[in-house]
Amino acid sequence: MFTETASGHIFQQDSLTVFFGKKLGTLDHLKQEYPSVQFCTLNQYHSDICVSAKTGAEQRADAHFTFDRNLGLAIKTADCVPLFFYCPTTDTILGIHAGWRGLQQEIIKKSLDTAYKYSNKSKIQVWIGPFIHTLNYEFKESELRLLKDVSPKTYYIENQGKTYLDLKAIVSHQLKTCGLSEANCHYLDIDTFSSLDHYSYREGKEQDQRLYHFIVNRRG
Numbered sequence: 001m002f003t004e005t006a007s008g009h010i011f012q013q014d015s016l017t018v019f020f021g022k023k024l025g026t027l028d029h030l031k032q033e034y035p036s037v038q039f040c041t042l043n044q045y046h047s048d049i050c051v052s053a054k055t056g057a058e059q060r061a062d063a064h065f066t067f068d069r070n071l072g073l074a075i076k077t078a079d080c081v082p083l084f085f086y087c088p089t090t091d092t093i094l095g096i097h098a099g100w101r102g103l104q105q106e107i108i109k110k111s112l113d114t115a116y117k118y119s120n121k122s123k124i125q126v127w128i129g130p131f132i133h134t135l136n137y138e139f140k141e142s143e144l145r146l147l148k149d150v151s152p153k154t155y156y157i158e159n160q161g162k163t164y165l166d167l168k169a170i171v172s173h174q175l176k177t178c179g180l181s182e183a184n185c186h187y188l189d190i191d192t193f194s195s196l197d198h199y200s201y202r203e204g205k206e207q208d209q210r211l212y213h214f215i216v217n218r219r220g
């Protein structure tokens with residue numbers, strides 16, 4: 001489904017491109033690789049805010065959407081979950097940066113309600129990129145309690161007296177709760193913590209670095 005390159009993993013379907021970046025996939029590299037695309041980035045802060053995408057100064061939000069062609073919706077991560085959506089009915093794309101705080105605030109539901117208010121959500125496609133996997137994501141018990149109202153009982157595991165968060169369980173549960181079909185949910189199974197090709201905030205190295213991912217619907 002995905003084609004791997006030195007800079008990232010690419011999904012291509014007709015005019016739609018989804019890109020999940022590696023360390024080499026910097027924003028400057030992407031601008032050179034896709035000169036016809038106008039990239040739109042966000043000032044992300046682990047919120048539940050979804051906005052209509054625009055170029056220029058970064059909007060303060062963690063999700064953005066557009067039905068404009070050639071506008072690339074970029075998301076930056078370093079362990080959090082990047083999600084990209086496409087509705088074939090409205091031809092609208094959506095990008096979400098989802099850390100545990102965003103998931104606790106139900107950013108997926110709120111973003112889908114904003115971007116796809118009149119869409120049949122069972123027809124929406126979603127691509128989920130690299131994020132930190134469970135056994136590398138030790139989590140505070142006090143913070144786990146904040147997630148209980150919006151997550152399944154299987155959202156964490158206990159191992160040798162420590163607690164670990166399962167982001168995939170939470171994301172999968174919230175997508176299903178929002179009405180998305182499991183068959184339309186496509187995961188790129190890469191752990192940012194253990195991968196040498198990806199930045200990881202929790203791994204402890206290069207904490208100021210972020211991976212760039214994007215979705216774009218290009219003109220034919």
